[in-house]
Amino acid sequence: MTVLPWLVALWLFAIGIYGIITSRHYVHLIGCLGVVQSSTYVFLLSAGYRWGAGAPIFYDHPPGTPAVDPVVQALVLTDIVVGATVTALLLALVLQVHKRRGTVDPEKLQPMRR
Protein backbone atom coordinates (compact mmCIF):
# COMPACT_ATOMS: atom_id res chain seq x y z
CA MET A 1 0.00 0.00 0.00
CA THR A 2 1.32 3.42 -0.96
CA VAL A 3 0.42 6.38 1.20
CA LEU A 4 3.12 8.70 -0.14
CA PRO A 5 0.84 10.73 -2.49
CA TRP A 6 -1.65 11.37 0.31
CA LEU A 7 1.17 12.39 2.65
CA VAL A 8 2.61 14.78 0.04
CA ALA A 9 -0.81 16.41 -0.33
CA LEU A 10 -1.18 16.67 3.44
CA TRP A 11 2.35 18.08 3.80
CA LEU A 12 1.75 20.75 1.15
CA PHE A 13 -1.54 21.69 2.81
CA ALA A 14 0.04 21.85 6.27
CA ILE A 15 3.10 23.96 5.35
CA GLY A 16 0.83 26.30 3.37
CA ILE A 17 -1.47 26.76 6.35
CA TYR A 18 1.56 27.24 8.63
CA GLY A 19 2.86 29.94 6.28
CA ILE A 20 -0.52 31.71 6.30
CA ILE A 21 -0.66 31.63 10.11
CA THR A 22 2.83 33.01 10.65
CA SER A 23 2.84 35.39 7.68
CA ARG A 24 4.13 38.92 8.11
CA HIS A 25 3.55 40.03 4.54
CA TYR A 26 0.41 39.74 2.45
CA VAL A 27 2.29 38.82 -0.74
CA HIS A 28 3.94 35.98 1.17
CA LEU A 29 0.52 34.99 2.50
CA ILE A 30 -0.90 34.77 -1.03
CA GLY A 31 2.08 32.62 -2.03
CA CYS A 32 1.27 30.29 0.85
CA LEU A 33 -2.34 30.17 -0.30
CA GLY A 34 -0.99 28.96 -3.65
CA VAL A 35 0.88 26.16 -1.85
CA VAL A 36 -2.33 25.12 -0.07
CA GLN A 37 -4.11 25.12 -3.41
CA SER A 38 -1.43 22.97 -5.03
CA SER A 39 -2.05 20.34 -2.36
CA THR A 40 -5.53 19.91 -3.85
CA TYR A 41 -3.95 19.30 -7.28
CA VAL A 42 -1.74 16.54 -5.84
CA PHE A 43 -4.68 15.03 -4.00
CA LEU A 44 -7.05 15.05 -7.00
CA LEU A 45 -4.49 13.71 -9.47
CA SER A 46 -3.50 10.94 -7.02
CA ALA A 47 -7.15 10.01 -6.56
CA GLY A 48 -7.51 9.52 -10.31
CA TYR A 49 -4.25 7.62 -10.80
CA ARG A 50 -4.03 4.00 -11.80
CA TRP A 51 -0.90 1.87 -12.01
CA GLY A 52 0.16 1.02 -15.55
CA ALA A 53 -2.40 3.30 -17.19
CA GLY A 54 -1.67 6.03 -19.73
CA ALA A 55 -3.03 9.53 -20.31
CA PRO A 56 -6.75 9.71 -21.15
CA ILE A 57 -5.97 10.63 -24.76
CA PHE A 58 -6.95 8.12 -27.42
CA TYR A 59 -5.40 9.80 -30.42
CA ASP A 60 -2.62 7.31 -31.08
CA HIS A 61 -3.93 4.29 -29.24
CA PRO A 62 -7.46 2.89 -29.47
CA PRO A 63 -10.21 3.67 -26.93
CA GLY A 64 -10.26 1.00 -24.29
CA THR A 65 -6.54 1.22 -23.52
CA PRO A 66 -6.16 1.55 -19.72
CA ALA A 67 -6.16 5.27 -18.85
CA VAL A 68 -6.25 7.37 -15.72
CA ASP A 69 -9.36 9.28 -14.62
CA PRO A 70 -10.01 12.30 -16.90
CA VAL A 71 -12.63 13.82 -14.58
CA VAL A 72 -10.17 14.84 -11.85
CA GLN A 73 -7.73 16.12 -14.49
CA ALA A 74 -10.46 18.38 -15.88
CA LEU A 75 -11.11 19.66 -12.34
CA VAL A 76 -7.41 20.43 -11.76
CA LEU A 77 -7.10 22.14 -15.13
CA THR A 78 -9.85 24.68 -14.48
CA ASP A 79 -8.68 25.00 -10.88
CA ILE A 80 -5.22 26.16 -11.97
CA VAL A 81 -6.44 28.85 -14.37
CA VAL A 82 -9.15 30.19 -12.07
CA GLY A 83 -6.64 30.06 -9.20
CA ALA A 84 -4.21 32.20 -11.18
CA THR A 85 -6.80 34.91 -11.81
CA VAL A 86 -8.02 34.85 -8.22
CA THR A 87 -4.39 35.27 -7.12
CA ALA A 88 -4.23 38.35 -9.35
CA LEU A 89 -7.37 39.70 -7.66
CA LEU A 90 -5.83 39.14 -4.22
CA LEU A 91 -2.59 40.86 -5.26
CA ALA A 92 -4.64 43.82 -6.49
CA LEU A 93 -6.27 43.97 -3.04
CA VAL A 94 -2.79 43.98 -1.46
CA LEU A 95 -1.79 46.92 -3.66
CA GLN A 96 -4.89 48.81 -2.52
CA VAL A 97 -4.23 48.00 1.14
CA HIS A 98 -0.67 49.26 0.75
CA LYS A 99 -1.85 52.50 -0.87
CA ARG A 100 -4.50 53.22 1.76
CA ARG A 101 -2.89 51.99 4.96
CA GLY A 102 0.83 52.05 4.17
CA THR A 103 1.45 48.52 5.45
CA VAL A 104 1.18 44.96 4.17
CA ASP A 105 1.71 43.26 7.52
CA PRO A 106 -1.47 41.47 8.65
CA GLU A 107 -0.60 42.13 12.28
CA LYS A 108 -0.17 45.86 11.85
CA LEU A 109 -3.46 46.20 10.04
CA GLN A 110 -6.04 47.32 12.56
CA PRO A 111 -9.80 47.10 12.03
CA MET A 112 -11.24 50.17 10.34
CA ARG A 113 -12.62 52.81 12.66
CA ARG A 114 -16.04 54.25 12.04
Add this chain to the structure above:
Amino acid sequence: MKRDARLALAAAAALALLPGIVLVIAHLPDFGRHPLPYGEAINGAATRERHVTNMVTAVNFDYRGLDTLGEEFMLLGAVTGTLVLLRGRRGENVSDAPAEAEGRPIPPRSDAVALACRFFAPVLLLFGIYVVLHAQLTPGGGFQGGAIIGSGALLLYLGEGYRIWRRLVRSHLFDAVEATGALIFALAGWAPMIFGAKFLENILPLGKTGALISGGLILVTNAGVALAVAGGFVLLMVEFLEETRTTKEDER
Protein backbone atom coordinates in the same frame (compact mmCIF):
# COMPACT_ATOMS: atom_id res chain seq x y z
CA MET B 1 -4.49 38.83 16.65
CA LYS B 2 -1.00 38.55 18.08
CA ARG B 3 1.46 36.00 16.73
CA ASP B 4 1.51 33.80 19.83
CA ALA B 5 -2.28 33.68 19.97
CA ARG B 6 -2.46 32.72 16.29
CA LEU B 7 0.12 29.96 16.73
CA ALA B 8 -1.61 28.59 19.83
CA LEU B 9 -4.98 28.55 18.06
CA ALA B 10 -3.45 26.81 15.03
CA ALA B 11 -1.69 24.21 17.19
CA ALA B 12 -4.93 23.47 19.05
CA ALA B 13 -6.84 23.13 15.77
CA ALA B 14 -4.13 20.85 14.34
CA LEU B 15 -4.21 18.62 17.43
CA ALA B 16 -8.01 18.40 17.25
CA LEU B 17 -7.94 17.51 13.54
CA LEU B 18 -4.99 15.09 13.68
CA PRO B 19 -6.94 11.91 14.68
CA GLY B 20 -9.44 12.58 11.89
CA ILE B 21 -6.68 13.09 9.32
CA VAL B 22 -4.88 9.89 10.36
CA LEU B 23 -8.16 7.98 10.20
CA VAL B 24 -9.00 9.33 6.74
CA ILE B 25 -5.53 8.57 5.33
CA ALA B 26 -5.66 5.05 6.75
CA HIS B 27 -9.03 4.45 5.08
CA LEU B 28 -8.24 6.00 1.71
CA PRO B 29 -8.43 3.48 -1.14
CA ASP B 30 -5.23 1.78 -2.19
CA PHE B 31 -3.31 4.25 -4.35
CA GLY B 32 -3.59 3.45 -8.06
CA ARG B 33 -5.63 0.26 -7.53
CA HIS B 34 -9.20 1.36 -6.88
CA PRO B 35 -12.19 1.55 -9.25
CA LEU B 36 -12.68 4.80 -11.18
CA PRO B 37 -16.35 4.54 -12.21
CA TYR B 38 -16.76 8.06 -13.67
CA GLY B 39 -13.42 8.06 -15.44
CA GLU B 40 -14.10 4.61 -16.89
CA ALA B 41 -17.51 5.75 -18.14
CA ILE B 42 -16.02 8.80 -19.88
CA ASN B 43 -13.06 6.87 -21.29
CA GLY B 44 -15.42 4.25 -22.68
CA ALA B 45 -18.09 6.52 -24.15
CA ALA B 46 -16.62 9.87 -25.21
CA THR B 47 -14.87 8.75 -28.39
CA ARG B 48 -18.01 6.95 -29.56
CA GLU B 49 -20.52 9.61 -28.48
CA ARG B 50 -18.60 12.83 -29.18
CA HIS B 51 -15.92 11.82 -31.75
CA VAL B 52 -13.11 13.39 -29.69
CA THR B 53 -9.89 11.73 -28.54
CA ASN B 54 -8.99 13.99 -25.60
CA MET B 55 -11.13 12.84 -22.69
CA VAL B 56 -10.30 15.85 -20.50
CA THR B 57 -11.69 18.16 -23.17
CA ALA B 58 -14.81 16.01 -23.45
CA VAL B 59 -15.39 16.40 -19.70
CA ASN B 60 -14.60 20.12 -19.57
CA PHE B 61 -16.44 21.34 -22.62
CA ASP B 62 -19.24 18.84 -23.04
CA TYR B 63 -20.21 16.40 -20.28
CA ARG B 64 -19.58 18.93 -17.51
CA GLY B 65 -19.78 22.04 -19.70
CA LEU B 66 -22.12 23.66 -17.19
CA ASP B 67 -19.37 23.60 -14.54
CA THR B 68 -16.92 25.12 -16.98
CA LEU B 69 -19.45 27.86 -17.72
CA GLY B 70 -19.50 28.64 -14.00
CA GLU B 71 -15.69 28.59 -13.86
CA GLU B 72 -15.45 30.88 -16.85
CA PHE B 73 -17.69 33.41 -15.16
CA MET B 74 -15.59 33.08 -11.99
CA LEU B 75 -12.59 33.97 -14.15
CA LEU B 76 -14.51 36.88 -15.65
CA GLY B 77 -15.49 38.04 -12.16
CA ALA B 78 -11.92 37.84 -10.83
CA VAL B 79 -10.51 39.72 -13.83
CA THR B 80 -13.23 42.37 -13.62
CA GLY B 81 -12.60 42.79 -9.90
CA THR B 82 -8.86 43.24 -10.44
CA LEU B 83 -9.47 45.75 -13.21
CA VAL B 84 -11.92 47.77 -11.13
CA LEU B 85 -9.60 47.76 -8.11
CA LEU B 86 -6.49 48.83 -10.00
CA ARG B 87 -7.87 51.02 -12.76
CA GLY B 88 -10.56 52.66 -10.67
CA ARG B 89 -8.15 54.25 -8.23
CA ARG B 90 -5.47 55.16 -10.73
CA GLY B 91 -7.72 56.48 -13.45
CA GLU B 92 -6.16 57.16 -16.82
CA ASN B 93 -3.37 59.44 -15.58
CA VAL B 94 -0.48 57.11 -16.23
CA SER B 95 2.66 58.54 -17.71
CA ASP B 96 5.36 56.74 -19.69
CA ALA B 97 7.98 57.21 -16.99
CA PRO B 98 8.77 54.14 -14.90
CA ALA B 99 8.34 54.48 -11.16
CA GLU B 100 11.64 53.85 -9.44
CA ALA B 101 12.16 52.51 -5.94
CA GLU B 102 14.75 54.44 -3.94
CA GLY B 103 18.26 53.10 -4.30
CA ARG B 104 17.21 50.54 -6.92
CA PRO B 105 18.00 51.93 -10.38
CA ILE B 106 16.45 50.18 -13.39
CA PRO B 107 19.19 48.55 -15.50
CA PRO B 108 18.91 48.94 -19.28
CA ARG B 109 17.59 45.96 -21.20
CA SER B 110 20.32 43.83 -22.77
CA ASP B 111 20.31 43.00 -26.47
CA ALA B 112 20.21 39.29 -25.67
CA VAL B 113 16.86 39.70 -23.87
CA ALA B 114 15.41 41.72 -26.75
CA LEU B 115 16.56 39.14 -29.30
CA ALA B 116 15.30 36.17 -27.29
CA CYS B 117 11.91 37.84 -26.82
CA ARG B 118 11.58 38.76 -30.49
CA PHE B 119 12.25 35.16 -31.36
CA PHE B 120 10.07 33.53 -28.73
CA ALA B 121 7.04 35.87 -28.71
CA PRO B 122 5.73 34.78 -32.14
CA VAL B 123 6.70 31.16 -31.45
CA LEU B 124 4.75 31.18 -28.18
CA LEU B 125 1.76 32.83 -29.84
CA LEU B 126 1.75 30.21 -32.59
CA PHE B 127 2.17 27.39 -30.05
CA GLY B 128 -0.74 28.78 -28.02
CA ILE B 129 -3.00 28.82 -31.08
CA TYR B 130 -1.90 25.25 -31.88
CA VAL B 131 -2.73 24.09 -28.36
CA VAL B 132 -6.16 25.76 -28.55
CA LEU B 133 -7.02 24.30 -31.96
CA HIS B 134 -6.04 20.74 -31.04
CA ALA B 135 -8.08 20.66 -27.82
CA GLN B 136 -10.29 17.80 -28.99
CA LEU B 137 -7.41 15.64 -30.25
CA THR B 138 -4.29 15.92 -28.09
CA PRO B 139 -3.45 17.37 -24.67
CA GLY B 140 -4.39 21.03 -24.62
CA GLY B 141 -7.43 23.25 -24.87
CA GLY B 142 -8.72 26.72 -24.32
CA PHE B 143 -7.45 27.09 -20.77
CA GLN B 144 -3.87 26.05 -21.47
CA GLY B 145 -3.68 27.69 -24.90
CA GLY B 146 -5.16 30.94 -23.60
CA ALA B 147 -2.57 31.08 -20.83
CA ILE B 148 0.25 30.42 -23.34
CA ILE B 149 -1.01 33.19 -25.66
CA GLY B 150 -1.14 35.55 -22.67
CA SER B 151 2.47 34.70 -21.77
CA GLY B 152 3.53 35.36 -25.36
CA ALA B 153 2.03 38.85 -25.08
CA LEU B 154 4.05 39.46 -21.92
CA LEU B 155 7.28 38.78 -23.84
CA LEU B 156 6.49 41.91 -25.88
CA TYR B 157 6.85 43.96 -22.71
CA LEU B 158 9.99 42.15 -21.64
CA GLY B 159 11.73 42.52 -24.98
CA GLU B 160 10.41 45.78 -26.40
CA GLY B 161 9.69 47.88 -23.35
CA TYR B 162 6.65 49.71 -22.07
CA ARG B 163 5.95 52.13 -24.95
CA ILE B 164 5.74 49.50 -27.66
CA TRP B 165 3.79 47.18 -25.35
CA ARG B 166 1.18 49.90 -24.79
CA ARG B 167 1.00 50.70 -28.49
CA LEU B 168 0.36 47.06 -29.42
CA VAL B 169 -1.74 45.89 -26.49
CA ARG B 170 -4.89 48.02 -26.31
CA SER B 171 -6.87 47.32 -23.18
CA HIS B 172 -10.18 48.16 -24.92
CA LEU B 173 -9.51 45.45 -27.48
CA PHE B 174 -8.79 42.85 -24.81
CA ASP B 175 -11.82 43.96 -22.77
CA ALA B 176 -13.82 43.00 -25.85
CA VAL B 177 -11.93 39.71 -26.36
CA GLU B 178 -12.55 38.70 -22.75
CA ALA B 179 -16.26 39.54 -22.86
CA THR B 180 -16.72 37.91 -26.27
CA GLY B 181 -15.23 34.68 -24.94
CA ALA B 182 -17.65 34.53 -22.04
CA LEU B 183 -20.54 35.47 -24.35
CA ILE B 184 -19.67 32.73 -26.86
CA PHE B 185 -19.78 30.10 -24.10
CA ALA B 186 -23.10 31.37 -22.76
CA LEU B 187 -24.61 31.53 -26.26
CA ALA B 188 -23.31 28.02 -26.99
CA GLY B 189 -25.43 26.99 -24.02
CA TRP B 190 -28.58 28.79 -25.11
CA ALA B 191 -28.41 28.24 -28.88
CA PRO B 192 -29.35 24.52 -28.72
CA MET B 193 -32.47 25.50 -26.76
CA ILE B 194 -33.75 27.43 -29.77
CA PHE B 195 -33.79 24.14 -31.66
CA GLY B 196 -35.59 22.32 -28.87
CA ALA B 197 -32.52 20.67 -27.38
CA LYS B 198 -31.27 20.95 -23.81
CA PHE B 199 -28.90 23.63 -22.49
CA LEU B 200 -25.37 22.99 -23.87
CA GLU B 201 -26.57 19.85 -25.68
CA ASN B 202 -24.15 18.91 -28.45
CA ILE B 203 -26.39 19.15 -31.53
CA LEU B 204 -23.77 20.23 -34.08
CA PRO B 205 -22.44 17.64 -36.56
CA LEU B 206 -19.74 15.70 -34.75
CA GLY B 207 -17.34 15.22 -37.64
CA LYS B 208 -14.83 12.44 -38.10
CA THR B 209 -12.92 11.19 -35.05
CA GLY B 210 -9.32 12.41 -35.18
CA ALA B 211 -10.00 15.28 -37.60
CA LEU B 212 -9.26 18.88 -36.64
CA ILE B 213 -12.94 19.78 -37.06
CA SER B 214 -14.62 17.27 -34.79
CA GLY B 215 -16.55 17.28 -31.57
CA GLY B 216 -19.39 19.62 -32.59
CA LEU B 217 -20.21 22.12 -29.88
CA ILE B 218 -16.89 21.39 -28.10
CA LEU B 219 -15.14 23.50 -30.76
CA VAL B 220 -17.35 26.50 -29.97
CA THR B 221 -17.11 26.31 -26.17
CA ASN B 222 -13.35 25.70 -26.40
CA ALA B 223 -12.92 28.80 -28.57
CA GLY B 224 -14.96 30.82 -26.07
CA VAL B 225 -12.77 29.69 -23.18
CA ALA B 226 -9.57 30.37 -25.16
CA LEU B 227 -10.68 33.95 -25.91
CA ALA B 228 -11.76 34.59 -22.33
CA VAL B 229 -8.56 33.19 -20.79
CA ALA B 230 -6.19 34.90 -23.24
CA GLY B 231 -8.07 38.21 -22.91
CA GLY B 232 -8.22 37.91 -19.13
CA PHE B 233 -4.51 37.15 -18.71
CA VAL B 234 -3.47 40.01 -21.00
CA LEU B 235 -5.78 42.42 -19.15
CA LEU B 236 -4.33 41.40 -15.79
CA MET B 237 -0.81 41.98 -17.10
CA VAL B 238 -1.78 45.38 -18.56
CA GLU B 239 -3.20 46.53 -15.24
CA PHE B 240 -0.30 45.28 -13.11
CA LEU B 241 2.26 46.78 -15.50
CA GLU B 242 0.45 50.13 -15.36
CA GLU B 243 1.15 50.04 -11.63
CA THR B 244 4.88 50.22 -12.39
CA ARG B 245 4.47 53.67 -14.01
CA THR B 246 4.37 57.03 -12.28
CA THR B 247 1.11 58.96 -12.42
CA LYS B 248 1.04 62.38 -14.05
CA GLU B 249 1.66 64.89 -11.28
CA ASP B 250 -0.38 67.81 -12.63
CA GLU B 251 -3.56 65.83 -13.19
CA ARG B 252 -3.69 64.19 -9.78
